[in-house]
Amino acid sequence: MxxxxxxxxxxxxxxxxxxxxxxxxxxxxxxxxxxxxxxxxxxxxxxxxxxxxxxxxxxxxxxxxxxxxxxxxxxxxxxxxxxxxxxxxxxxxxxxxxxxxxxxxxxxxxxxxxxxxxxxxxxxxxxxxxxxxxxxxxxxxxxxxxxxxxxxxxxxxxxxxxxxxxxxxIAYRFGEDGYDDKSVRLKEAIVNRLKTKGIVIRPVVKKNFQAEVDKIREVYNSAWDRNLGFVPMTHKEFDYLAKDLKMILDTDFCLVAEKDGKLVGFALAIPDINQILINIRRGRLLPFGLFKLLFGMKKINGIRVIALGVVEGYRKLGIEACLYASIIEAYRKKKYKHCEASWILEHNELMNKALEHVKGVPHKRYRIFEKAI
Incomplete structure (x- = not known):
């Protein structure tokens, strides 16, 4: 039955x-x-x-x-x-x-x-x-x-x-060397130009984590406010997510753009923790899953670029390029072999062209469905 x-x-x-x-x-x-x-x-x-x-x-x-x-x-x-x-x-x-x-x-x-x-x-x-x-x-x-x-x-x-x-x-994939590093080569010049406008790029400061999270939430809720299906996260929701991410956060991949103490953009990439989770049977941390999680972090060789946004009024100044360049530099330094940028709306021509321009390869496609009821 x-x-x-x-x-x-x-x-x-x-x-x-x-x-x-x-x-x-x-x-x-x-x-x-x-x-x-x-x-x-x-x-x-x-x-x-x-x-x-x-x-x-x-x-x-x-x-x-x-x-x-x-x-x-x-x-x-x-x-x-x-x-x-x-x-x-x-x-x-x-x-x-x-x-x-x-x-x-x-x-x-x-x-x-x-x-x-x-x-x-x-x-x-x-x-x-x-x-x-x-x-x-x-x-x-x-x-x-x-x-x-x-x-x-x-x-x-x-x-x-x-x-x-x-x-x-759409999810884009990059290999160990399969990306365009033009933004890295131009980074110093762009950084200097941004400084003349009072804009600096820096990693988040973990000891001031909650204050940083509060600022990033404002950028997140404004930079994405008209994306399809977007809904702003409440303070509690954003704090909940940030608390989870803090456990695996690498500040070399969590960057903010700041002008006069106000955040105007940020980028976040996280270690591909799925390389560990795939071996944790039935998702249970006990008795052995916790050890796999703790000791497996050093073996991760990939990242996922999960977010990159700049608030209206500060776009196309070079902030996006600097954020990308900083992530690429950290990616090289840590000798990672795999990177995914995901996800991008299929009709977001600006972002799709930008990722294709730096030699991103579309490797996965996800679909949202709907119907009237």
Whole structure:
């Protein structure tokens, strides 16, 4: 018998988190999420997203065995900011069974309608500020840090329930030497020119971490305020993310542009921690996962450029080039071999051309779907 039930207990939540481990068993590209991080993300009172928006998790069973999962998300902040009535789906994983997936989406859509949603958009876990998009191209390599991965047949399951493409997100890859270093060669001249305008580029100062985070949040929420689907992060949400990232942060890859004490731009690249997580069985840090995490950091040989933004009024002055150049210099110094810049909206011509110009190669494509409900 096939059925879908709402997640209401700790045991069901654990089953929800653990289902992908069984579904992707023996898949060489699958990277398990840390159990404790997923549990906190999905638990009201633990993650600040729940302070402003409701989430309902659903599990599908086939003859008593878990066969799928989905989260229905009604992001009130997103709707208020964008003047929409969107509902979202996320955390979608399913066996290759159209009946099971249809039942999951039916339950999610029904719940979203009850919240007042008139459309369903996704996947997003919970918004574009977290992992989002369905992998539709580039299944041959594991994902970089904080990027999703899924079965190739998911696109068919999602299309089967009437969802259609909203937009694609592109991930660019660079090899050990496969990039244009023009920005590095011009960096000194650009830095000197920026100084005449009172603008300096510097790494974040960890001992002043909270003050730095507060300033970066303002840049983040203004530099990206009109990107498709963007919603500003609350103070608590941004602090939560910053606290997680601080554990793996390398200040050589976390840079800010500052004018008279005010931040006007920043760039962030993080070590590809997925190179370690891929070997942590079922996402459990105990008993041995913690040692793999602690001792594996020195073996990481790749980074993901996760964000680079400059506020309106300071763009095209050379700040972007200096931020890129500083990341490339640190990349060389540490002798990294792999880099991904992700993700970029497919219609963001300025950023796509810039990455192609420095010899970035599009190697993965992710898709956001939508439909009216």
């Amino acid at each position: 096939k059925q879908v039930v709402a997640v209401t207990s700790k045991a069901q939540l654990e089953a929800f988190i653990d289902f992908p481990h069984d579904l992707y068993e023996n898949d060489p590209c699958y990277v398990p999420e840390l159990f404790i991080a997923q549990r906190d993300l999905l638990t009201p009172g633990k993650h600040p997203f729940h302070d402003h928006s409701p989430v309902q998790l659903f599990l599908a069973y086939d003859n008593g065995k878990v066969a799928g999962r989905i989260a229905a998300i009604f992001n009130k902040n997103h709707n208020a900011f964008n003047n929409t009535t969107d509902g979202f789906f996320g955390f979608f994983d399913c066996v290759n069974d159209k009946e099971i997936s249809s039942m999951l989406f039916s339950k999610a859509e029904q719940w979203l309608k009850e919240q007042g949603a008139t459309s369903i958009v996704g996947p997003a876990n919970f918004s574009t500020n977290e992992t989002c998009g369905l992998l539709v191209k580039g299944f041959d390599t594991p994902p970089f840090a904080m990027m999703p991965y899924n079965k190739a047949y998911y696109e068919s399951l999602i299309g089967n329930v009437g969802l259609h493409k909203k937009v694609d997100l």
